[in-house]
Amino acid sequence: MSFARFLRPSSIAVIGGREAEEVIRQCLKAGFSGEIWPVHPKKEQIEGLKVFRSVDDLPAAPDAAYVAVNRNLTIEIVGKLADRGAGGVICYATGFSESGEEGKKLEDELLAASGNMPLLGPNCYGLLNYLDQATLWPDQHGGEKVEQGVAIITQSSNVAVNFSMQQRGLPLAYVVSLGNKIKFDLPDAIREFAQQDTVTAIGLYIEGIADPRAFESAVNYARQLGKPVVALKSGRSDAAKKIALSHTASLAGSDDLISALFARAGVGRVYSMEAMLEALKVLHVHGPLNGCRLGSMSSSGGDGALVADAMEGLRLELGGLSSANHQKIKATVHELVTVSNPFDYQLFDWNDQTRLTDTFAAFIDSGFDLTLCLLDFPRGDRCSDAAWHPARNALIAAVNQTGAKAAVLAMLPEDMPEHTAKLLMEQGVVPLAGLDAGLQGVEAAVDIGRAWSCEIPVPLLTSVAGGQEPKVLDEAESKKVLADYGLKIPDSRIVTRPEDAAVVAWELDFPVVVKALGVAHKTDVGAVRLNLNTVEEVMAAVQEMAPLADRFLIEKMVDGVVAEVIVGVVRDEQFGPYLVIGAGGIFVELLRDTRSLLLPTSRNEIRDALLGLRSAVLFNGFRGREKADIDAAVDAIEAIANFTHENADRLVELDVNPLLLRSIGKGAIAADALIRVRD
Numbered sequence: 001m002s003f004a005r006f007l008r009p010s011s012i013a014v015i016g017g018r019e020a021e022e023v024i025r026q027c028l029k030a031g032f033s034g035e036i037w038p039v040h041p042k043k044e045q046i047e048g049l050k051v052f053r054s055v056d057d058l059p060a061a062p063d064a065a066y067v068a069v070n071r072n073l074t075i076e077i078v079g080k081l082a083d084r085g086a087g088g089v090i091c092y093a094t095g096f097s098e099s100g101e102e103g104k105k106l107e108d109e110l111l112a113a114s115g116n117m118p119l120l121g122p123n124c125y126g127l128l129n130y131l132d133q134a135t136l137w138p139d140q141h142g143g144e145k146v147e148q149g150v151a152i153i154t155q156s157s158n159v160a161v162n163f164s165m166q167q168r169g170l171p172l173a174y175v176v177s178l179g180n181k182i183k184f185d186l187p188d189a190i191r192e193f194a195q196q197d198t199v200t201a202i203g204l205y206i207e208g209i210a211d212p213r214a215f216e217s218a219v220n221y222a223r224q225l226g227k228p229v230v231a232l233k234s235g236r237s238d239a240a241k242k243i244a245l246s247h248t249a250s251l252a253g254s255d256d257l258i259s260a261l262f263a264r265a266g267v268g269r270v271y272s273m274e275a276m277l278e279a280l281k282v283l284h285v286h287g288p289l290n291g292c293r294l295g296s297m298s299s300s301g302g303d304g305a306l307v308a309d310a311m312e313g314l315r316l317e318l319g320g321l322s323s324a325n326h327q328k329i330k331a332t333v334h335e336l337v338t339v340s341n342p343f344d345y346q347l348f349d350w351n352d353q354t355r356l357t358d359t360f361a362a363f364i365d366s367g368f369d370l371t372l373c374l375l376d377f378p379r380g381d382r383c384s385d386a387a388w389h390p391a392r393n394a395l396i397a398a399v400n401q402t403g404a405k406a407a408v409l410a411m412l413p414e415d416m417p418e419h420t421a422k423l424l425m426e427q428g429v430v431p432l433a434g435l436d437a438g439l440q441g442v443e444a445a446v447d448i449g450r451a452w453s454c455e456i457p458v459p460l461l462t463s464v465a466g467g468q469e470p471k472v473l474d475e476a477e478s479k480k481v482l483a484d485y486g487l488k489i490p491d492s493r494i495v496t497r498p499e500d501a502a503v504v505a506w507e508l509d510f511p512v513v514v515k516a517l518g519v520a521h522k523t524d525v526g527a528v529r530l531n532l533n534t535v536e537e538v539m540a541a542v543q544e545m546a547p548l549a550d551r552f553l554i555e556k557m558v559d560g561v562v563a564e565v566i567v568g569v570v571r572d573e574q575f576g577p578y579l580v581i582g583a584g585g586i587f588v589e590l591l592r593d594t595r596s597l598l599l600p601t602s603r604n605e606i607r608d609a610l611l612g613l614r615s616a617v618l619f620n621g622f623r624g625r626e627k628a629d630i631d632a633a634v635d636a637i638e639a640i641a642n643f644t645h646e647n648a649d650r651l652v653e654l655d656v657n658p659l660l661l662r663s664i665g666k667g668a669i670a671a672d673a674l675i676r677v678r679d
Helices: 018-030 071-084 101-114 156-165 186-194 212-224 247-251 256-266 271-285 301-309 323-330 354-365 386-402 418-426 435-452 474-483 498-508 535-545 589-593 604-613 615-620 630-646
Strands: 011-016 036-040 064-068 089-091 125-127 133-137 148-156 172-177 199-206 229-233 269-270 293-300 369-375 404-411 430-433 471-473 493-494 512-516 528-532 552-556 559-572 577-581 594-598 651-662 668-670 673-677
Touching: 011 018, 018 036, 018 133, 064 071, 064 133, 064 354, 071 101, 148 186, 148 271, 148 471, 156 172, 156 199, 156 271, 172 594, 186 199, 199 271, 199 354, 199 559, 212 229, 212 256, 229 256, 229 435, 256 269, 256 435, 256 594, 269 271, 269 435, 271 418, 271 435, 293 301, 293 354, 301 369, 301 435, 323 354, 354 369, 354 386, 354 552, 386 404, 386 418, 404 435, 430 435, 430 493, 435 668, 471 474, 471 512, 471 668, 474 493, 474 630, 474 673, 498 512, 498 535, 498 552, 512 535, 535 552, 559 615, 577 604, 577 630, 577 668, 594 604, 604 615, 604 630, 604 673, 630 651, 630 668
Parallel strands: 011 036, 011 064, 064 089, 148 172, 148 199, 199 229, 229 269, 293 369, 369 404, 404 430
Antiparallel strands: 125 133, 125 172, 471 673, 493 552, 512 528, 512 552, 559 577, 559 651, 577 594, 651 668, 651 673
């Protein structure tokens, strides 16, 4: 089903009362040049246009129709539009699936009535097309005609209105509100807008993702067409955790999976509407950035210091200057100016556009992935910005001269006037409004560029775990299963009597560990004894644990441990099984330091997740300790991922805690493991 005719209509039918009349007014106000056919059973004219009594009376099948009547009548009219061969319809009415079971039945009827005709909604405001001024929208909006621009897709009509009102110079090609998404869902919208040459980037406001696999496929399709995607996801608070058997399940949160999906698919994630608009400006002008090395130049050391501070905690860095670049810049400035990054060029040449151009060109041509020129323009109602023109024009000239990527960053959003932002955009310079939002927008473009530098990942793992009640494999069984996939485990034996435990301990060589099998959270209930060095200690441990179990695991104690991590697999209804990697051992609940990876995954993603933990400092020789064997840790986690991939339909939950990381060359060993599977 193609939405192309519907999205760029030459004729529009508008059906209904008050809201329909507003749609007509908005289309006329915007300057829509095509045919507009009002439909109303009683009126003769609306806004000077001839009114048709019914869909049957229309002169032709419309390319697009806007239906703003009650839910029952909507179904009837949509059926008639489908019979006429309309290009698509927007359904404004509420009271469908969002209102309960009766509404769901009516929505099913609406879907059936639409046949093969594209449908947007129901329960949505509609579509703003600023390329053709087809503003199918029952309210005011803030956009204007453009020749190309970004597409913004939202799951909230009010958020869509707010985005349309932006005054940041971002050209909007489309704004669409999806409503109940019975035919035009998020993946459909991404694919449709990605196909259009006039769309430069896509922004998403998301409340939920119904089908992660379809979403990932659509984003990958957009990537193949060179259309980057940035997203703002609401509802980031921790989801209520189910009571679960393993540590891993208590650590997982749905927002972690959204972040994992975005990272995997190369979607730039932002956390505010402002940052989303700034990211879209960067992507519209420059596309995804090739790296995170930024240059920063200003006429004030204070501004430069604020930028440096604001970059702390972001995946951005201030790039260094080579000796050659340093000398080249030095030759253009006053002798009292210190050349560095951040670069305070001071005010010696503030009114000399030619000299400023030379300085700016020398600095931005220093190999940065993006250069920030810090300029806060004076307010237009009380001041003149004429004194800022030499600096503004010098940057534009320097960009034209060098081909380097640059942005003007106003520390305060109100200090980037819309007319200035538009002028900069037209000249290939990004106008960033606000320090924090601007840098976050740059970071999103960097994240997309980093993802695009890698191969497109294989599709998400598809699996359904159903059937019988899951069974729990005890520690020994779980370790044996995982060892078959390459996971390293300690030497061990299973015993039932204290006397046998003593013999086994001698065979394994002291020190050893004694564990009661079939007991969850062993440390909490006294079901584990560590670092036992005598036969008497081993026998006593088994005797003390006898009330807890009738089988005991005797293991060789692992020495030389540098760090501990937890590796688990949890199943999500939408995403299927996924990996959780985090700080392990006693730090699991204490630090709650985890990363989630959707499956299948790669060695590089596993390594990045490990090194991205807050506790990763322990892997690198913290306070004189030896460095951890990260390669062995990646091997171990990859073995767990491979087991999960081959048993995805059976596996319910998996927990390896801790995975003991020894020093480089000595490996990583699973000290404990638990698996829940269905037969």
